[in-house]
Structure formats: structure tokens, C-alpha cells
Amino acid sequence: EVQLVESGGGLVKPGGSLRLSCAASGFTFSSYSMNWVRQAPGKGLEWVSSISSSSSYIYYADSVKGRFTISRDNAKNSLYLQMNSLRAEDTAVYYCARDLGGTTAYFDLWGRGTLVTVSS
Amino acid sequence: DIQMTQSPSSLSASVGDRVTITCRASQGITTYLAWYQQKPGRVPKLLIYAASTLQPGVPSRFSGSGSGTDFTLTISSLQPEDVATYYCQKYNSAPWTFGQGTKVEIK
Numbered sequence: 680e681v682q683l684v685e686s687g688g689g690l691v692k693p694g695g696s697l698r699l700s701c702a703a704s705g706f707t708f709s710s711y712s713m714n715w716v717r718q719a720p721g722k723g724l725e726w727v728s729s730i731s732s733s734s735s736y737i738y739y740a741d742s743v744k745g746r747f748t749i750s751r752d753n754a755k756n757s758l759y760l761q762m763n764s765l766r767a768e769d770t771a772v773y774y775c776a777r778d779l780g781g782t783t784a785y786f787d788l789w790g791r792g793t794l795v796t797v798s799s
Numbered sequence: 800d801i802q803m804t805q806s807p808s809s810l811s812a813s814v815g816d817r818v819t820i821t822c823r824a825s826q827g828i829t830t831y832l833a834w835y836q837q838k839p840g841r842v843p844k845l846l847i848y849a850a851s852t853l854q855p856g857v858p859s860r861f862s863g864s865g866s867g868t869d870f871t872l873t874i875s876s877l878q879p880e881d882v883a884t885y886y887c888q889k890y891n892s893a894p895w896t897f898g899q900g901t902k903v904e905i906k
Binding site for chain 2: 714716723724725726729738740741774776778782783784785786787789790791792
């Protein structure tokens, strides 16, 4: 089955760190760019970060630049998001999503998400 | 950065009505525009890409149009299962910005 499964969410104190993972299966992971998108409770979708298929190109939203680091391991079919210096406003469901990059960089497969709560 | 603005923020329509949602980009993005549907409590789902190409499996009552800065998502005959929030997204270059969403309800 073609799917993405996120893990690693939880409750963390402001200033703390968390590492999210996204396990891919059922497709050739190394052929796709990958993304993190988040959704705060009751709010809309916010793109967070993207990484190209070979990790050559990495992008971040201004809201997380310098605090979050995206990475991937194509041998393990896995995507990661290292989140440091977490703030209350980072509280959200974090989704991973794939895209084919270039002119086809729309997100055609999403995971079910993992909830990150930043609170003291 | 290019901003994406959707209108309206919410709408209520009757079953069978034609529904139109608008998305405006602050700069031209040719047709690098996707539409997503997110039903309550569910994961976002790709409906349309390249402004007007229907993702396989999406009902034909959904259609998209536009290029440059102005785009529309149309539901030709609203069904109860279409209750959801709809988002546009630009994907020509980073950042891959989403619109703020349009919540569609049944009257």
C-alpha cells in the first residue's frame, strides 16, 4: 500500500526539541521530493519545509528557519524534521507529503499527521 | 513572497447548487496552482493540479480554471459529501504557500 506514516509527536515544553519521522512505503521514495506541512488547531494549512529527492535543495518557511532542520534517508525510506527552540505557536498537526518536484510539485500523497503540542 | 488569497472564507449552499471559490495570487504563477479538499477530521486530499487537471478518482463535478493570478474552483452540483474546507496552493517555487481556506457547508 502506498502510504506515509508520521511519528514522533508529543508534548514538549517551550524551548524544547522534538524529532519527527515519516516512513514511506509502496512507492519509490528516492524519486520524490518531500515536504512537511502543519496545521494549528482550528487553523489552515501552513507549508513548513521541503527537501528534494537527493537532498540537494532544501527550503524552509520563514517562521521555522534557523530552528527546524529537514533531512531524509533514502536507504530507509524516511523523512525527518528536527525541531529545536520550540514555541507555543509551533503547536500543530504535522503532515508529511510527497511531490515529484519541478513543474509537478503539488502534494499528491499525505500522511495522517502527528500532533505536536508545545506547552509548559 | 507570493501571497495566496481565497474568497469567500466560508459559504453555505444548497444541495445541487453551483459553488465557486476564488483564489488570487499576488504575482503571476502561470498555472502552477493546486486545489485540496480537507473534510472535517481528515487529511487534505489533492483535487486539482495545473489549475485545471483533475486528480484521478475525483468526481467530475469538480473543475478548476484560471492562469496568471486568478483561479477558480467550481463544484457544479454540490453534494452532502462535499462539506469540507478547500485550499489553493501555489507550487511554482518556494515557499509553497496555501490560501487561507474556504469552508463549504450545506444550507
